[in-house]
Amino acid sequence: MDDVLKTIGMRLRAHRKGRGLTQDEVAELAGMTQSYIGSVERGEQNLTVVSLDKILHAINMKYDELFKSMDVNEANTSQYILNEITAKLRYRSLSEQRFVLQFVDNLITWKDEKDDSN
Numbered sequence: 826m827d828d829v830l831k832t833i834g835m836r837l838r839a840h841r842k843g844r845g846l847t848q849d850e851v852a853e854l855a856g857m858t859q860s861y862i863g864s865v866e867r868g869e870q871n872l873t874v875v876s877l878d879k880i881l882h883a884i885n886m887k888y889d890e891l892f893k894s895m896d897v898n899e900a901n902t903s904q905y906i907l908n909e910i911t912a913k914l915r916y917r918s919l920s921e922q923r924f925v926l927q928f929v930d931n932l933i934t935w936k937d938e939k940d941d942s943n
Contacts, residue, residue, distance in 0.1 A: 831868030833877075833891065836912055838866040840886045843916020854883035 841851055848866070852859045856879060864870040865880065872880075881888065893908070914922050 827868065830871060834866040834868040834870075835909070836891055837880060837884065837886070839913045840890070840916065841866075841884045843913075844884055846884060851880065851883045855879040 841848070848859045848862045851857075852862045855862070855876075857876070861870065861876075862880070865872055865876075881891065914925060917925075
């Protein structure tokens with residue numbers, strides 16, 4: 826259960842940040858407290874369907890976006906990791922996405938060169 830809550834929280838946080846909203850703004854839009862939103866995003870809160878619906882509406886996120894490809898039993902698979910990366914970058918600007926791609930390219934090159942020297 827904890828993995829489900831953490832996954833939901835991570836996805837909500839990524840979407841909120843991608844929309845440029847603060848926890849305070851989401852709390853106000855959803856009629857909740859900032860501390861409640863924070864605990865949901867950290868996966869500490871076992872939220873109700875009604876609360877989830879309010880948060881989704883506040884951040885303009887659809888249910889299918891939240892639950893797409895979500896299988897916590899496969900949380901360590903390559904596809905899951907790629908889906909999570911995509912979710913985190915989806916609402917970032919093109920320049921931020923390019924920056925992350927360049928960073929990953931540099932990191933992989935560095936790692937490959939390090940591995941080759943050993």
